[in-house]
Amino acid sequence: MLMSSASGLTFWGIVATLGPLAAAGSIIGVLPHSYKVLVLLIGPLFVPFGNFTMGILTDRIGRKKIFLITMIMYGIGIVIISLSYTFIPLIIGLMLAEFGVGGEEIPSLSLVSEDSPISQRAKWLTIISDFDNIGSAIIAGLFLVLVTSFADRVVLLLAASFLIIVMIFSRLSLPESFKWENIHGKFENSIKTRSSLYIDSAGETVKKPSYRLTLSVLMAMAISQYTTFGLMAYIIGPYEFPGVFTDDMIIFVALLGASVAGFIAAPLITRGRKKYTLYSYGLGFISTVAIFLVIPLLNNVLIFYPLLFFNMMMSEFAWASRTTLEPELSPTRIRGIFMGTVRLAPMIVYPLLVYLTSNVSIRVFIIINVGLWLLGFIAAIVWHHYGIETAKVNIDYPEA
DSSP states (O other): OHHHHHHHHHHHHHHHHHHHHHHTTSSSOOOOHHHHHHHHHHHHHHHHHHHHHHHHHHHHHOHHHHHHHHHHHHHHHHHHHHTOOSHHHHHHHHHHHHHHHHHHHHHHHHHHHHHSOHHHHHHHHHHHHHHHHHHHHHHHHHHHHOOSHHHHHHHHHHHHHHHHHHHHHHHHTOOOOHHHHHHTTOHHHHHHHHHHHTOOOOOBOOOOOOHHHHHHHHHHHHHHHHHHHHIIIIIHHHHHSOOHHHHHHHHHHHHHHHHHHHHHHHHHHHTOSHHHHHHHHHHHHHHHHHHHHTGGGTTSHHHHHHHHHHHHHHHHHHHHHHHHHHHHTSOGGGHHHHHHHHHHHHHHHHHHHHHHTTTSOHHHHHHHHHHHHHHHHHHHHHHHHHSOOOTTBOSSOTTO
16 A cells, blocks of 8 residues: 555656656756746646546545556656657646646545554655655656756656556555445445454544634645645746756755655654644744745855755645645545545645746745745644644544
């Protein structure tokens, strides 16, 4: 289960980074500004489409079956991208790949949250989600050191082939979620699956939290974390620091910070969600304010890169909170639809911000990020006061 999910999220990290790398000129050469904007919009448009569509289907036909569908889609997409030398094939490949990886996130998080022991649930949700950053950092780093387009394509195909082999091996023997089986009346399969997972406790039974409060808080947190991560890791380079090497380096530093943070976040969030969430969004807000205060000095990489690194660490801390709370606060029967609905909010806002920030000054660009982090911090404060602690909760809520 963990191998399958981690491999899929590594793929997502690779695919998510290909658009910004293409916009920076690393795949088919330097693009006109209007083409850059279009390439950068493909992910924000097609990931939510895959997220929501496959979120619905994963509740209806199961977590495991969706894994096979999405794997085929982004596998084909990567091949098309690798063989692209003109704009149209590149766009088609990105569309397929982004839809596929977006569609895989919901069943992956659902499966891990449902089939993990309660004491390990947050840890594994955080670590497997961090493979998104690891995949991005690896591909960005490789594109930095590989100086030819041909070498980039060969490495991309080899990395994709390796991951697909790992996923085929792991997904053929992957168990379905025992909670999903139970809720759909497959009781014998559910008992058999659960016994194979050595889950010793169902957890504490609590009243399901208010949908109005939960959706509002999670959507605000999601908009804050998702948009600021994308703007600072992927968009600030092509827009504000044009240059293939500089753009690739910004992406690499950002994703390296996020990758490191995932392994620090895992044991911290396991202790409890409410305080962890508050500190994550609070420090994220403070670090973005710090970047704003030194805007005149951002051309100095010794100042900008460390600040970016820390800011992306806090973004990963906030991401860990989101990827844990979203499945933990939704009932099994509609977990995929619930998470897909929550994630529609940031994925609708993000492409609008990518478009709206395409011609603003760096000062305005950073101010927008400060405001978005403030939104998440306020949501974290509200959840800290009115939300429930989910560290030991049985996520099969009584009303589900």
